[in-house]
Structures are given as structure tokens and as C-alpha cells.
Amino acid sequence: MAKLQFVIIGLGTFGMHLAKNLAGKGAQVLAIDEDEEKVHEVSTLVTQAVQADATNDKTLRELNISDADAAIVAIGESMEASILTTLLLKEIGVKKVIVKGISPLHGQVASKIGADKVVFPERDMAERLAESLVSPSILETVELSPEYNFAEVLAPARFVGKSLRQLDMRTHYHLNVIAIKRKIPELLDSGETEFKEEVIIAPEPNEEIAEGDIIVVLGKDKDIEKIKE
Template sequence: MKQFVVIGLGRFGSSIAKALSAKNFEVLAIDENEESVQEMEGTVSQAVVMDATDEKGLRELGIKNFDTAIVSMGETIEDSIMITLTLKEMGLRHVIVKAKSDMHSKILKRVGADRVIFPEREMAAKLAESLASPKIFDFIELSKTHGIVEMVAPKKLADKTLDELKLRTKYKVNVIAIKRKVPITKPDGSTDFKEEVIIAPGPDDELISGDILILLGENSDLEKIEKL
């Protein structure tokens, strides 16, 4: 079984730790904030309160025996650099680090980071790609409480305009885009379909049976729409 250590339990770090744990991997979560660590107890294999810049403490936890480390230190750029350097010097095979800027990324690579990530950029790119192609994604987590979901519009919403539905008022969700199949006539007279994407639809846009909705909102509110 693969072993992962997640250092820094902010929004990104905690989400990664939970996702890996849900896949039944062994996950060690580390943060100096006791409250953040307590939230992870029972979810991951082990959650520890400690200063991850403490090399001795990391060694005592047997970090060098883990397969991969994910470093997500939030605002502390210097700490993420020092931790990355320490992990590589300890012989950790694969170190992934969250960067805040291009310069930060360059420094992390120079001190040995195997992969540098920009979660916000990557998420935006994924969303843009999904809107431009027929590929369907189920859910993108924006935070612990908010997300973007792509779903078939419930039948109850069909043949009504967004103004009539008032989804933002009733359910507190925003319609980012509508995707639908539009019939076209081919040169030989036969009918085919092409995908149409309406980005930032207006109040007069009407939903049609079979439309795909891309919605932004709190997870609990999105679930209410799914159950309609």
C-alpha cells in the first residue's frame, strides 16, 4: 500500500489528505495548528501536531519511508522551501509542493521538488477545457463547502427561463453555463447534432429537456438541485 504524508492542512492540503484516505491509502497528516489536525483525526491514518520545519521531528515520524510527500504550506513560502529541501535530503522519493508564484516554483525545483503545482491555475484550466469540450466532469471542489457540479438539468426545470426558475434566489446556486445538443441539417439533408455552450446565461435563457447545467454553489445547495 502506498504511503503519503501531507504537510500543511489548509484548504488544499486537507482536501488532498481526505481524497487519498478515501482511496484507502495510508496518510500521515501534519500541521502545527491543533484545530486543523483534530479535524483530520479519524479520517486519515495518523494526524500529528508539529512544526514541519523540525527535521528531528520528521525523522522520528519515519518520513523517509513514505512514498510521496505533499507540501501545502499556505502563506509560508520560506517554510515550504526549507521543508522541501529537508525531505529530499532525507531521501524521500517523490515530493510534490504547492507554489504561490512562478519565482517560488523555480526555487522549489532548484532545491529538489519533483513536482510543483498551482492548484488554482490547474482547476481553472480544467474548467475551461470541460466547458469547451463534450467531456463531462462530475464535481470540482473549490473549498470545504463550495464546488462546481455538472449535471443533467432535472425535468422539473425544463421549458422555463432562468428568470422564472430563480435558482439563485431559491437554491443559492449560480448557473455558470448551459450545454445542449442543437440539431443541424447536413448537406445531404440528414440531421445531426452539435454541442452548444452558453456561458454566463442570461435571465431570458430557457432550459430545454436534456440540457447539461454547470452550477456553482455550496455543496448542500447543489445537492438540493440534484434531488429535484
């Protein structure tokens, strides 16, 4: 299986971490920045690191990046440079262009000129942190669509000892239970106890919820929130 190929343009905090993480997961990464020190810092960790001006059409084309699976424009300070780079990437024919948004206006412009996706890392992280602070029982959410999310929810005490049939979450909460994550104790030869995670996919209706279980559900945000009430 061919390795995924990514181009990261802009090695600020977001771009640098993204480049390192993608490379760490086995992807081929081309990292581009005008700052020589940043390029040098990441050079031993990624497939290729290049000091270049990504707003220069000739320079960008010479890097032969049209076959990349995705290019991420992580330029975090200059909206003009980010927009111009996005335009050039689309003209070159990169399959997917993802842009780090600097402001709501920048996000709107990037979308209009062809960016396939605009992300706001600081805003998104702030929203997730706020959610974890006010709803500690909701451990993680993944957006499936603007209306529906997958969520990992720590089973509340009132669920413990009851079967999924008794809880009937589809009727009472309008949620579908996709899986249950459970810690199973295992006694080691040393006499110590180690906990291993068991994932029960598509659990049966007679499956009982145990203390500490994490329930993976699919549903609307407002319905997921009801579990903690």
C-alpha cells in the same frame, strides 16, 4: 499488496481535501500541521495526524517518513516554510516530493532544490473550468506529455450514425480513438429504465457512433479542438 503511504504537510483547504481523499481510497496517510484544530479535524480520518513544525529537522526525522511513497508539501502561505520543508524532505530521502506552488517564482525555486513535481491547484482548476466553459463538448482531459493529451469528447451530431472507418479520425483530425463510452438502457423489473455505462476498448473500424457517445481520444490539443468546429 502493501498500502501506499503518503505524508501531507499543511492542512489548508488543498492539504485537507487531499488527505481525506487519499485516506478514503485506502492509502495510509500521515497528516502534519502546526494548527491543533486542523490536526484534530482530520485525526479520525487518516492513519495518523501530528501537530508539528515541519521546518524542524529533528522533528521531521523523528516521524520516520523516509519510506513514504510520496510527501506532499501543501503549505499555502509561507514560501520560506515550504522551501525549507522541501529541502528537509529531500535530505531525509523521501522518494517523491510534490509541492503546492504559491507563485511562479516559488515553483521555480522548488524545482531547483529538488521537488519532483510542482502543482498549482487553483490555476489548474481555473484552466480546466475555462476549457469546459468555452468547449463544453470536451468533457475531460489528461495530460500525457506537454504535447499530447487523452481527452473525453462528447460525440458531435455530425459523427452520429457514422462508423469509425467513415470518420477516419486519424487522417482528418490526427487523433487516435482509444475507447468509446456508451450509455446502454436496461429495463428493470419495476418498469423503470436504468442506464449502464459500457466501455468499448480499442473499438473496431466498423463501430458506429451513437448519440450521447463519449469518444476517448489521444492527440494534440489543437487537433482535439478541431472536433468541436
